[in-house]
Amino acid sequence: MNSAVERSHNELVEPRIPSRPEWVALARLAAATVANRLRFSIEEIEDVKLAVAEACTAVIQHEGHGEFIDLTCEALSDLLRIRVRDSGRHGVARAQAPNMNFDEARIAGLGVFLIRTLMDEVSYDVSPQGTDLVMLKRLTGVTDH
Numbered sequence: 338m339n340s341a342v343e344r345s346h347n348e349l350v351e352p353r354i355p356s357r358p359e360w361v362a363l364a365r366l367a368a369a370t371v372a373n374r375l376r377f378s379i380e381e382i383e384d385v386k387l388a389v390a391e392a393c394t395a396v397i398q399h400e401g402h403g404e405f406i407d408l409t410c411e412a413l414s415d416l417l418r419i420r421v422r423d424s425g426r427h428g429v430a431r432a433q434a435p436n437m438n439f440d441e442a443r444i445a446g447l448g449v450f451l452i453r454t455l456m457d458e459v460s461y462d463v464s465p466q467g468t469d470l471v472m473l474k475r476l477t478g479v480t481d482h
Contacts, residue, residue: 348374348412354393356402356423361393364408364421371410372417375476384455385417385474391448392421392470403467417474425467 352367354360368389372382389408396402402423409420453459458473 347414350410351408353405353407356397356404356406358394358397360406361390361397364389364393364406367408368410368417368419371412372474375412375415375417377417377474377476381474385419388452388455388472389419389421391452392472395448396421396423396468415476417476419472419474421468421470421472423467425465 348371350367350371352363354363365386369382369386372385377385393406393408396406403425405424407420407422407424409418409422411418411420449459449461452470452472456472457475459470461468461470463469
């Protein structure tokens with residue numbers, strides 16, 4: 338399908354939630370609602386919800402997390418793109434933890450293996466300034482409901 342056509346039919350939901358465990362359910366619900374609009378199966382929607390929960394929980398558990406998590410859920414004609422972003426705390430510098438590899442520290446707790454298993458593509462950028470994780474789930478076997 339032409340990407341210009343795909344982009345003309347996209348839907349975007351961008352909630353900002355507090356970086357606290359009690360708000361992860363809202364992130365899961367937002368992602369599930371957008372996935373449902375694309376007619377993913379119940380099992381695929383559960384996979385998306387789990388991947389979002391893992392990503393949000395990892396950000397919350399990191400000592401340098403900021404006050405908020407920005408979630409972007411974008412539905413294209415055959416693709417769900419989810420972005421989990423955390424701006425980190427201002428003033429957290431690499432020099433404060435000179436022996437720490439931030440990628441290893443953040444991603445190890447991220448359950449990236451699980452997220453990669455549940456989603457079709459995963460990319461991330463981790464730094465002392467925050468986390469930016471993008472997950473893609475493709476719609477396969479489209480059927481009318």
